[in-house]
Amino acid sequence: MAIPTETVYGLAANGLDTHAVARIFEAKNRPTFDPLILHAPTVTAVQQLTTQWPTEAALLAEACWPGPLTLVLPRAAHVPDLVTAGLDTVGLRIPQHPLTLALLALLDFPLAAPSANPFGYVSPTTAQHVADQLPDCVEYILDGGPCTIGVESTIVGFPNGEATVLRLGGTPLEKLERLLGHPLRVHTHSTSRPNAPGMLSSHYAPRKRVLAGTREELLNFLQAQAAIGAHSAEIAALVFSSELPMPVATQWVLSADGSVNEAAYHLFGALRTLDSDPRIQLILAEWAPEHGLGRAINDRLRRASA
Numbered sequence: 001m002a003i004p005t006e007t008v009y010g011l012a013a014n015g016l017d018t019h020a021v022a023r024i025f026e027a028k029n030r031p032t033f034d035p036l037i038l039h040a041p042t043v044t045a046v047q048q049l050t051t052q053w054p055t056e057a058a059l060l061a062e063a064c065w066p067g068p069l070t071l072v073l074p075r076a077a078h079v080p081d082l083v084t085a086g087l088d089t090v091g092l093r094i095p096q097h098p099l100t101l102a103l104l105a106l107l108d109f110p111l112a113a114p115s116a117n118p119f120g121y122v123s124p125t126t127a128q129h130v131a132d133q134l135p136d137c138v139e140y141i142l143d144g145g146p147c148t149i150g151v152e153s154t155i156v157g158f159p160n161g162e163a164t165v166l167r168l169g170g171t172p173l174e175k176l177e178r179l180l181g182h183p184l185r186v187h188t189h190s191t192s193r194p195n196a197p198g199m200l201s202s203h204y205a206p207r208k209r210v211l212a213g214t215r216e217e218l219l220n221f222l223q224a225q226a227a228i229g230a231h232s233a234e235i236a237a238l239v240f241s242s243e244l245p246m247p248v249a250t251q252w253v254l255s256a257d258g259s260v261n262e263a264a265y266h267l268f269g270a271l272r273t274l275d276s277d278p279r280i281q282l283i284l285a286e287w288a289p290e291h292g293l294g295r296a297i298n299d300r301l302r303r304a305s306a
């Protein structure tokens with residue numbers, strides 16, 4: 001079934017049952033080298049899924065859970081290989097959504113749940129997105145309304161004991177650094193062996209071509225197009241806080257107030273809408289400011305344009 005979380009909708013199954021987990025991979029057409037996150041309702045339940053609870057993990061869990069943070073820790077022996085893709089670590093989080101927390105509290109097992117989209121595509125932030133995309137493989141969608149954060153969780157692992165960001169997401173890097181009192185290593189790219197998240201450089205991607213750039217770069221691009229008489233009727237612009245002063249088929253402002261949180265909330269819905277607009281061939285996307293959730297937005301735009 002699909003479940004709501006504060007980040008994106010997940011496609012959930014019993015995370016300790018290999019057959020149930022296998023059905024998630026099938027439904028998403030997801031390669032089995034890409035491990036899943038286990039969702040549990042309490043820190044006690046999370047601790048049963050790992051063999052270590054480092055001080056910094058405890059500190060982050062205490063301050064950020066329930067919330068958009070996934071901790072990657074050594075896995076307990078009963079966590080299936082399929083969940084971890086054979087790694088000796090497992091991704092764990094307590095999501096912040098009342099329906100899903102209530103559901104998790106009723107179960108005596110964690111829920112494995114990747115984002116409820118076909119592998120590589122934009123994550124769903126409403127129940128309707130799930131229904132649109134995985135109509136045949138999800139019998140039940142728990143509709144918890146639109147996701148309040150709108151981008152996936154931040155993933156933190158502890159390779160060699162050093163807190164390391166493996167995916168930029170719904171918990172701002174600045175918050176993690178404030179909590180731990182030191183800068184964090186950010187290691188969000190892996191080309192061959194994705195021992196981490198949507199670490200593949202092309203991921204979270206719409207089907208249409210996406211060209212990400214600064215406002216100036218996008219304006220230059222449009223001016224160059226106009227100069228050669230190319231028509232902009234097939235181009236859409238996804239801009240941060242104000243429209244580009246150039247004619248294009250359609251523009252989508254992510255946050256008129258210039259809020260990175262509001263922009264994150266709108267990002268995936270906007271990409272989907274533009275992706276399904278038959279007029280559009282190319283989506284121009286303006287970088288968000290590189291702070292707070294702006295970093296997660298830019299990470300997704302980078303991968304969408306790869």
Ligand code: TXA
Binds near residue numbers: 010036089198
């Ligand atoms: O916000 C979220 O995290 C959402 C909601 C549903 O909780 N889930 C989500 O799951 O984004 P998914 O599977 O789409 O992305 C999780 C990423 C995967 O790309 C995977 O590679 C990474 O987490 N991951 C899981 N276990 C890992 C591990 N042991 N080591 C490194 N990365 C891991």
Ligand code: MG
Binds near residue numbers: 114115198
């Ligand atoms: Mg995903």
